[in-house]
Amino acid sequence: MTTTPFPSGAIDAVSGTTVVVRGDDIDTDRIIPARFLKCVTFDALGPAAFADDRAELASGPSGPHPFDRPEHQGASLLLVNRNFGCGSSREHAPQALMRWGIRAVVGESFAEIFYGNCLALGIPCLVADHATMLAIQEVATAHRAETFRLDVASASLQGAGQRWGLDLAAGPQQMLVSGQWDATGQLLAHGEQLAATVARLPYLQGFAAV
Amino acid sequence: MSSGTLYDKVWDLHQVAQLPGGSTQLFIGLHLIHEVTSPQAFAGLKDLGLSVRHPERTVATVDHIVPTTSQARPFADPLAEEMLATLEANCAEHGIPLHGIGSGRQGIVHVIAPELGLTQPGMTVACGDSHTSTHGAFGAIAFGIGTSQVRDVLASQSLAMGKLKVRRIWVEGRLQPGVFAKDLVLHVIRVLGVKGGVGYAYEFAGPAIDALSMEERMTLCNMAIEGGARCGYVNPDPITFDYLQGRPYAPAGEAWDAAVAWWRSLASGAEAVFDDEVRFDANSIAPTVTWGITPGQGIGVDETVPTLEQTEPDERPLAEEAYRYMDLQPGAPIAGTPVDVCFIGSCTNGRLSDLQAAAAVAKGRHVAPGIKAFVVPGSEQVAAAAEAEGLDQVFREAGFEWREPGCSMCLAMNPDRLEGRQISASSSNRNFKGRQGSATGRTLLMSPAMVAAAAIHGRVSDVRTLLNA
Numbered sequence: 001m002t003t004t005p006f007p008s009g010a011i012d013a014v015s016g017t018t019v020v021v022r023g024d025d026i027d028t029d030r031i032i033p034a035r036f037l038k039c040v041t042f043d044a045l046g047p048a049a050f051a052d053d054r055a056e057l058a059s060g061p062s063g064p065h066p067f068d069r070p071e072h073q074g075a076s077l078l079l080v081n082r083n084f085g086c087g088s089s090r091e092h093a094p095q096a097l098m099r100w101g102i103r104a105v106v107g108e109s110f111a112e113i114f115y116g117n118c119l120a121l122g123i124p125c126l127v128a129d130h131a132t133m134l135a136i137q138e139v140a141t142a143h144r145a146e147t148f149r150l151d152v153a154s155a156s157l158q159g160a161g162q163r164w165g166l167d168l169a170a171g172p173q174q175m176l177v178s179g180q181w182d183a184t185g186q187l188l189a190h191g192e193q194l195a196a197t198v199a200r201l202p203y204l205q206g207f208a209a210v
Numbered sequence: 211m212s213s214g215t216l217y218d219k220v221w222d223l224h225q226v227a228q229l230p231g232g233s234t235q236l237f238i239g240l241h242l243i244h245e246v247t248s249p250q251a252f253a254g255l256k257d258l259g260l261s262v263r264h265p266e267r268t269v270a271t272v273d274h275i276v277p278t279t280s281q282a283r284p285f286a287d288p289l290a291e292e293m294l295a296t297l298e299a300n301c302a303e304h305g306i307p308l309h310g311i312g313s314g315r316q317g318i319v320h321v322i323a324p325e326l327g328l329t330q331p332g333m334t335v336a337c338g339d340s341h342t343s344t345h346g347a348f349g350a351i352a353f354g355i356g357t358s359q360v361r362d363v364l365a366s367q368s369l370a371m372g373k374l375k376v377r378r379i380w381v382e383g384r385l386q387p388g389v390f391a392k393d394l395v396l397h398v399i400r401v402l403g404v405k406g407g408v409g410y411a412y413e414f415a416g417p418a419i420d421a422l423s424m425e426e427r428m429t430l431c432n433m434a435i436e437g438g439a440r441c442g443y444v445n446p447d448p449i450t451f452d453y454l455q456g457r458p459y460a461p462a463g464e465a466w467d468a469a470v471a472w473w474r475s476l477a478s479g480a481e482a483v484f485d486d487e488v489r490f491d492a493n494s495i496a497p498t499v500t501w502g503i504t505p506g507q508g509i510g511v512d513e514t515v516p517t518l519e520q521t522e523p524d525e526r527p528l529a530e531e532a533y534r535y536m537d538l539q540p541g542a543p544i545a546g547t548p549v550d551v552c553f554i555g556s557c558t559n560g561r562l563s564d565l566q567a568a569a570a571v572a573k574g575r576h577v578a579p580g581i582k583a584f585v586v587p588g589s590e591q592v593a594a595a596a597e598a599e600g601l602d603q604v605f606r607e608a609g610f611e612w613r614e615p616g617c618s619m620c621l622a623m624n625p626d627r628l629e630g631r632q633i634s635a636s637s638s639n640r641n642f643k644g645r646q647g648s649a650t651g652r653t654l655l656m657s658p659a660m661v662a663a664a665a666i667h668g669r670v671s672d673v674r675t676l677l678n679a
Binding site for chain 1: 292355368466621
């Protein structure tokens, strides 16, 4: 568990130790099983991140799960593979990861709803190609105690004496570095345009000529 | 870049403004909310001192956490009771209509909005649930969102969005007897993969799609998200209009004719340009069953579980994980796999025509010994319609339980769940590890008729042999 404050303001960079969770198509049911969604606040979700995967691996030959390894306690950079966060739209998934301590994710690709949920919380998700991601995971695994630095502005990751270029779309990058990743204020700023949109949509005007 | 498609037209009409970060502010025409993903959004609204901008464009129901045996209040599970009570309080405070238990209109959010006529062509529809893609069946642009975005829609009736590419999925031919929209979509995902649709909206078109009923189109669009596509849609046509006419929230009188004219104008025309196109032949699709732990790991019921050699190299780690988790042997036929639990229901396949198809298989037969089989109508209206034609009796006489409406065993947020290593034949949408409530439970996705066939035989069976019997 982390005591690092939750993201706020401009997010130029995220520094911290890493945790590698390998595998393609890791869905949000695995990140946070549905039984933990029976709540009216997100507050208690941190310890439940990957609950069933962790239980499955606890006693197995390949265990424990990375989230249970002592050297990864306090990690803030999550390193994953393809289509991470697919499935359910539950924001409980990034909420659980954030409350466990994750502040940024690097992977080969992300499911769209998960990606948007992370952005809305100020958690950058950056993309690396397959070969680069495997290299990053290998180096991170070999340097578990090392602090890595994810630079949002230049879309790159540095650590263990190496530097990897990553991809981050211009829109989310701008939102993060300008501190405008929380869209609510921007959306509310356009009251007149919202009213104009309502006025031109036939189904909101009783299908009278508009 | 696409142009002239329904997606482009609806997108353009709903654009409010360009945002500083480069995304588009998109107006949301219909916001559906439920008890799981809304409480924190309302709390966030309160923290910011904001109100709901368009409560009249917001509609609530309760579905995920409701028990399907006794729905008497308070619920036995205090957490479930707290979630529903919170939804009720939030809806009352903000003047949002709530279709609650016993109202005659409660049910799974993606079942009730269409059946009430709330979902209409040309709308943007958002809901804190990934299966919101269902509503695309009407030619709406509909997508799932997270809770922070639910808060944003409550506050501003809009979202910050990036435009998707549009892939046309053209389906020739006709689905054969015993083959349903569920088989079609499982087949599409099998071919294009669970990540194939990331970044895309899927437009489903072609003769096989034109022939589908609205309920079949809903099944198809429902699972677009399982193929990675955040939304899927079908162009509106007379089948769409016939479905909508006379429903409580559908336009009536003079407005009806104007609405139909507008809806027709939205369909992708001959001039439409797509980012890409993939073609399928419906005639060749068999009843399809998943064998693995993603909806893309599906095969025809007459096929064998793919071996590692038959699997693309980059899919092999996932296949190996699936063999271990499912305890199925590569190279073994999927038909004949014994099952423990048979579940008919969900936002994918809990509508009247789904229950009719399953009942046609169950009628005059009986669930195999030792099998737990149950049917959960998708809504109170579906339940009433099914009971009016005696389907509940058909199921009961065949040894199925007939339950109250809700999400039930699709996702294990209520008392319906697998236990231990149980394996289910399920008409739901996800076979993820642990999805149905046991961390070691296993799920085989298939059509409702195929679930009924599995219940009768106690093992995965080709429903076509029962239809011919």
